[in-house]
Amino acid sequence: MSGVRQVVGMTGDEAVAHAVKLVNPDVVAAYPITPQTIIVERYSDFVNNGEVDTSFISVESEHSAMSACVGASLTGARVFTATASAGLALMYEILYVASGMRCPIVLAVANRAFSAPINIHGECTDQLVCRDASWVSLFGESAQEAYDETILSFKIAEHPDVMLPAMFGIEGFIVTHALERVETLSKQQVEDFIPASRIVRDRFCPDENKTFGSLVLQDYYMEIKRQQEEAMQNAFKVTKDAMQEFSELSGRKMEIIEKYQLEDADYAFVSYGATAGNAKAVVNRLRAKGEKVGALKIRLFRPFPSLDIFQALSGIKAATILDRSATFGSPGSIVQTDIASALYGKEDVPSLHGYINGLGGRVLTLPEIEEVYEMSKEYNNIGMTSTTDWVGYRK
């Protein structure tokens, strides 16, 4: 680690804006939406004050924001944007264009519940439903992780073996607006970590005769899509390596999944985002009562770390999956079904108990988390290998 470690009080949104400032991307095209607004507001201050060289494009919608990002990225520019909820849904069409045209755009998502009923608070459904869009997808637990993942995302997305866009999420208000302790990096550290400019294979410019976004029909479409899957597979190693390098640079351990007191555990919590903090707090409370329990936090959601999760949960009796996302008529909660697929047919794996909770910013308190833990144990005792419940609502 080089440079002086500085500690600053910042909200999650501010942390993202300050991290982007260090990266100093060529273009930021964004449209404001609560609870993402502060990211863009702060960043436009930096642009206005001449603290960065970024071209800031004010657009009329998120569909336009992502379209402008694609256009800019194709010229070889380093591009950042941010959104939430309905904004991400409006971008959805262009998310596929961005990944399909291999634009390494970085997108910060201030995870927020979908309408209706309209609600502006934290929930991760918005980002989880983009799982098939061929974007690298990360979740952060705190303002610190928001700061770190901002910088990390550029490194992963722009890697020549990946060349896919990357999004990372922090929960609305719970992380975006909470003032926390953030250890910052120096400009020099970020410059050492991320190359000064992007490596560009195909540049959209008048001097290079190339056609971008051509019509590709039955005879070639599948081959082009297959390239994206291979890039996603490459993103595993690239992310692991990038996190390793980042850990050395920052002195903060960063892994695609974080294991907390899992070594000797019989039971485990699995979560992502801000919930992971509560899960760890509950582990401490339960450990004090003599329970052999640990927690697993998923930071990398796409590509899904199936093998790492299998290894981490192997030998565990029952896993309590805290999923702050809504899905209807599904065989399980969103992350639960992925974990179930990852573990299916393997020996020595836990029973999986998914809990849809915390929708629209609802808080699942620590005692309530202890209750669902007991539920999981009971399900396991009576031999139920897979259950899904809604918890923390009035019946």
Next chain:
Amino acid sequence: MTKEAPDEFSRWTKEKWGSSQLPMGGTVPYHTAYAYKTGDWSAFKAIIDKEKCISCMNCYYYCPDSAIIMDDNLKAECDMAFCKGCGICSKHCPADAIEMRRVTR
């Protein structure tokens, strides 16, 4: 601007390249629309009678594929490599100089 495809592109299509060989993201290492011979699937072609042409250039402006070229004498000509046979030029020709003829393959 070249009208011919570079070697790489000819090989790509002839040899039916797969995902590991094709350029990333379907980006075509090739020239602008000028180089794509897109008129090969038309059912009709615009056949222009230069004798009748009064050089009004209606067809030139109306053709959605810019397939009409005005020759040195300002008479309309149709570039068959691009004509998709839509018949718009024929409809707009005030001199009845453009006949749509069915392509037999």
